[in-house]
Amino acid sequence: MINIFQPSVGVEELELIKDIFKSNWIGLGSKTNELEEQLSSKLDVSSENVTLTNSCSEAIFQVFEYIDFIIGEEVILPSMSFLGAGNAILEVGATPVFCEVDERTLNPSVEDIESKISPKTKAVFITHYGGLPCDIDGIVKLCDKYNLILIEDSAGSPFSKYKGKNVGIFGDFGVWSFDPLKVMTMGDGGLIYSKSRYDMIKLREQRYLGLKSSTGFSNKIDKKWWEFEISTHGRRSIVNDLSSSLGLEQLKKVDKFIERRKEISCFYDENISKLSWLKIPPKFPDYVESSYYFYWIQVEKNRDELANYLKENEIYTTFRYYPLHLLDYYKEFKTDLPITKKVMMNTLLLPIHQSLTDDDIAKVVKTIKKFGKENEL
Structure with missing residues (x-):
């Protein structure tokens, strides 16, 4: 069978994974930090503005949970979106408002997005369909005009560019996927970008049980290193070094x-x-x-x-x-x-x-x- 999607992994990835086994540490660690550094460098942003998660679906959920919606507030998104986006909207008590796509590019229609804006609209969620960037200028202008949060789904668009700039970093938040079917893979994994470094600090805490970066989140040895504080009731959505080592080799390719x-x-x-x-x-x-x-x-x-x-x-x-x-x-x-x-x-x-x-x-x-x-x- 000729598959529509298929990962490309080889002996190089296997050798890196062997090194992780030899290190006796396969959880969140130095390889994950290294991958965040390299991904942010390739995206031309600071590593302080990104964090890895265990899937893109989880990245989407984390972003929507962080935004702090009031029940009934609306999010405009193409109906032709990944199911995880719609589910995340419902999870936080917001209302999905579905918009049209362009008949040929299959990207969201700027005109139809604007027609769907109401006093309850809080955010716009766009998908760069199949790696093809949306009309970013038009969408950003629209979000600025109506003071809306912009979230970019770049799951299948790693390093796609619009006027020389990587997609996923035009809005307030962006997400990418590194699952087995994507352009590059970590086995499974996702990435979140936040324009605000303060928001990213909070997102990093939220994706690791809410642990404050100054306590249990850190590897720093304090006087009583077993003590910790949390800033929110987050989930455990971190990435392990096995996945990150795979991602590091894939990024080279x-x-x-x-x-x-x-x-x-x-x-x-x-x-x-x-x-x-x-x-x-x-x-x-x-x-x-x-x-x-x-x-x-x-x-x-x-x-x-x-x-x-x-x-x-x-x-x-x-x-x-x-x-x-x-x-x-x-x-x-x-x-x-x-x-x-x-x-x-x-x-x-x-x-x-x-x-x-x-x-x-x-x-x-x-x-x-x-x-x-x-x-x-």
Whole structure:
């Protein structure tokens, strides 16, 4: 089976993990600190503005819990968002207000976000779809105009750039994912960015049981080192050095990973763009750099048949993200989003990851063309 997503790990990662075992310490420690330093350096921010968590889902929950919502305050987000975002909003007693996406980029519509703003709106949560940066200028301007908190979901957009600046650091908070299906992996893990260093101090405490950094959070040997204080009733969301050592090696390779993904994306563009019955992703503006996490096609008819045909030929595809407003659990927040509904019915993600061979992607293209010919499309 040609997988749509797949991690790329090798002997280098294994050697680092061996070193961790030899150290007799596999919990939160120096490797995690080192990874935070290196990630922040690559993002071009201070390490005092970031913290690692055990997953991106947990990072999202931590951010929403920290913001301190009043019950009933609203968060605007695309219905085509990761489920964890909607769940985190509900967890803190806030109300999700779902907005439309652009039909081609699948990023949130600035115009529709503005149309959804009300006196109860407190925050905007955006997703950089598949590694393609949103219209950041428009969204930041909107949030500044209405004094709204901006949270960026950069889970699949590590080191994607908008006008030379990494996405995820334009807003008040940003989150990234390093799970097994992402561009780089820690096995599982996430990262939080906060524009405010004070907020990051508090977030660091919150993600480790609320332990104050001056007490149990620190490795410093005090007179009575077993004593501690807490600033809040946080959860244990820290990362261990096993995961961080994996992340350190992946970070060395991530530029090559993204370059290979770009090659695959260009191959698809060149070989299926002339098929009249489907659309490829839109051409990116010159000021945008993508991580190429997703490659999507849009098929007005026969999308499901194509997906099944590819699966029968050992090629796995999918659609992300299933609209939250269509879930039974979210039925009280149901709204009319015709563009989102259309996108849900015509969009398909093709395999794209750095472990794909040239033969793999040639097979994907050949099978798509064969489907079109057999169905007289």
